[in-house]
Amino acid sequence: MSGTTPSAAPGERPAYRDPNVLRWLTAYGASTIGDSVYYLALSWAAVRGGSPAQAGLVLAVSAVPRALLMLGGGVIADRFGPHRVVVVSDAVRALIVLGVAALLFTTAPGLWPLAAVAVVFGIVDAMFMPAVGALPPRIAPPGQLTRIQGMRGLAHRSSLVLGAPLGGLAVALGGPAAAFGAAGLLFAVSLPLLLTLRVAPLPTDGERTEGTPWRDLADGLRYIRRHRVLGPLMIVIALSDLGFVGPLNVGLALLADARGWGAAGIGWVLAGFGVGAGAASLLLTVRGRVPRAGAVMAWTITIGAGAITALAYVPGLPVAVAASLALGLLAGLSGSLCGALTQTACDPAYLGRVTSVSHFFSLGVAPLTFPLTGAAVGLWGPGPVFAASAAICAVGGVYGLLVPALRGAELPTVPARRT
Template sequence: MSWRDGALAPLRDRRFRWFFASQAVDLWGTTMAPVALAFAVLAIDDSATALGQVLAARSIPTVLLLLAGGVIADRVGRRLVIQVSNGVSAISQGTAAALVITGHAELWHLAVIAAVNGTADAANFPATQGMVPQLVPRSQLQAANALLATTRGALLAVGPTTAAALVVTVGPGWALAVDALTWFVALLLLLPVRIPPPVREAATSVLHDLREGWSLFRGTAWLWQVVLAFALLNAIIAGAWHTLGPPRALDTIGAVGWGYVLSAFAVGLVAGGLVMMRVRIRRPLRAGMLGVSLFAAPLLMLGLEPVLPLLMTGAFVAGVGMELFGVGWSLAMQENIAEDKLSRAFSYDALGSLVAVPVGQVVVGPLAAWLGLRPVLVGAAAAYALICLATLGSRAVRTLERAPAEDPAPVR
């Protein structure tokens, strides 16, 4: 498979080129946002409690409204939903920037603006995921998802660094302003993209569409089984890796070392995307779950006796495996879920995968205080590996194959 005809083939379609450019700028803004917002909050109230309140104000509406976002994307059209979401985010973040720069920002201002952005995110994610199959033929879906995944991995490293540099040089208000600009540019880049409007056989209520999405979710064995697994896996990652990781690092490899480990993981995500541009997978969920199981290794290393070079290597390999799952999961969804229900399916996926994250964050601290950091991290690594193996034990997950490729669409 050549780069021209395989890995980069989706970029030959002008619609996908514009979509890809829009997504790259959108993702840049999305990865900048948490850092810019965090330092804007801390400039007003230098406390972890205040920061937690504002971050929660953003995440709670996202989780609560994900299902509604999927319904809206399927009903009114994904391109329009993404543009409105980008526009709302640009205006709200621009407002936050103006308040911070002029010195008029208060904590409640940023909390309300964060809630508005979280609401926009709830519609953006399912719309974006559902739009890819409308832009490329099925034979190019893996390449398209791999291109997007590679960009996402790179921006996970570049975005926060950009925001931090802006905070240090010109202040958090201007970091928010640049963030707002990225969303406005992303909106403009999507204007040339034309896709057919949604086709609806009969007028239905939002409640009917939600029930239809739920019926699809619970009736598709591989879908609910993987989402259930990730509800637990993400809770472990949020609790053990992201919550206990920093204090464990301070006792062992140091804060700088922990930064190197996180950077190695981000580089692994990029490498995983590049691999998926070149290697075609036949059973996306089997390959994906095997890939995601690799995260148990650095989690175990962190719990036992962290050695920086080994932990960085483990994090890199885990990043490769995580991106293997990301592309495989997108393929499984996009090839096996009806196009008119795809955004709803992604919204149920996102809701199920995120719902237990706060539990992991809350439970793991008291547990570590009782048992100690090391035993909890080792136990988390073991539980993580067992969940992955149990999911692979499902025949529906293990044997799901790629759908037959269709003839390529004409280049536009």
């Protein structure tokens, strides 16, 4: 679409008052809720169609193409533009999921069709995710990107809260078919909002090379390796994700079982994390900029590592909830700052590929630690495993503090509003 290059201008409108950004945020929220409903519907249909082990396999197969093709998705986003890729991939997701709903309304397809849908959905996700991450600089000026990261965090947290009950209600009323239908409609709702976005070209639009996709990918990886900020930042993101996701996604359930907190205890700890992360997102949405962003990002990761360790050693559930709230606040700040620094430090021509690298670690590599975390907790208990995971996080934070270019990285100034 035509437009002018986003730039920080005196008196520019805050992102939370920009109709264009709000359209994007609403589309993102609808799509994220659709994701939650889809995965609930898929898991329920798989459990109804086979054994628990087979259901787990169906849920796992979507992660494989997503991890393998994520870097290629970044190349596609840079070649064709993230807006176009987001629209097409969201449309494909809507058609796939609505097709599954129609199939389930008419027949019981068994596990193989569900596994095939999971694979195709994972492939499309590998295209969708890097493009989503590369889109904000095209809909808002640089000075508003931190706010957008905060708003995106709020939308993500709200979608997680709303998605599970909505999916459960759909399953209760009409079974997996109704839940798939609801997910497909949510994907479809986001399409007109995405199509009406005003997307400005960036300075390097029209300057893409005519090389092969492999050459484009290699060029993007070389760009990251040579960049004074992005190269170290990708290492920090990789280490923090590797140390963070295992304890929070697998270790927490095992910890609650070992402490006798039960399912309600898990819920309280997760609620504490969600409140903390939501508070961080709200702070960034309102404030718009964090001075010394690189240093703050590295310090929050380092201190957050201590909160991960504390979770395994606190004496009771109330203290665990407090530690989880602190961890959510620190993780929310560091995650949003990582995203904002990536978008502002990166040459726009490489943003899709750079985003795909960061997502590759968080969504592709880090989940592979889940079985390892579970086995380690079974052997040594939650305390040593949480401490080892926290150490990996801390290494990432300390590394960020030791790299002068990343430690000194700043975000663009938010222009003052004219009175």
